[in-house]
Amino acid sequence: MTFTRALPLADISPGAPAGTDQADAVACSSSMARAAIAPEHADALARSIKALADPARLRILSIVSAHADQEACVCDLTDQLTLSQPTISHHLKVLVEAGFLLRAKRGTWSYYSLVPGSLDSVAGVLVAI
Amino acid sequence: MTFTRALPLADISPGAPAGTDQADAVACSSSMARAAIAPEHADALARSIKALADPARLRILSIVSAHADQEACVCDLTDQLTLSQPTISHHLKVLVEAGFLLRAKRGTWSYYSLVPGSLDSVAGVLVAI
DNA sequence: TCCTTAGATTGACATTGGTCGATGCAGTGT
């Protein structure tokens, strides 16, 4: 899993009118009111969404977000998730690489916090589909 | 892949204050401003999001949504996606079972349309995390 | 009736992804 920093996700829903439906060629195709999402954008968006498509990772985001100081260390997560520490570390890495979490190492502990607006960005693209 | 009708997704972000942080037990745990998402809700949400976490399926949703009449038949999709017809049929099935698409068979053709509000529902839960 | 077409289903395959045990590696305390 690479998750090469899929965000930012702006400019995905083009709204550019397809205008010339050249040929309206073959058989069944009816007219398009607007252009569909571009393949590269679909790839980028799917990479972001894939990082969210796991119950453990959703719980991690929620636990981090629910913390009073918007920060949680790994031990907070191992307490609440019934998963091994390496597995949790793996999920954290996925979320960091996808741009949803920030990692701050202080002393022995690693603290994770939400990247502001990252979830809203994905949500915004979804409603625009 | 089963996707047992994950929606509706209401009531996921509880907002119920955790109140009594009993014992604030072990080591590093700082206080929670609110309760995190419940494990079952995380599972249901992850099932929905998984259905969206594929570039082909995102393009399908976008193509359907971009159609003037909000409907597309399979041939519209095979024209625009560089995937075999069985693969597209598979993705359509996933989206229908996840509650994002409706299938209407008329004569030889199958027409697919968006389930109104289904994407907004997922987006709403995301911003509430 | 037979042929053709639209689309769903099946089966097989390769790839990806989630999980854990074992290990490595910094910080911290003694």
Added chain:
DNA sequence: ACACTGCATCGACCAATGTCAATCTAAGGA
């Protein structure tokens, strides 16, 4: 220096997923 602790990385394993060729079904048209 030594042991310990918190967390990341590695390697392996198995389950889930995306893909296609082949096949099946149903609807139309000759």
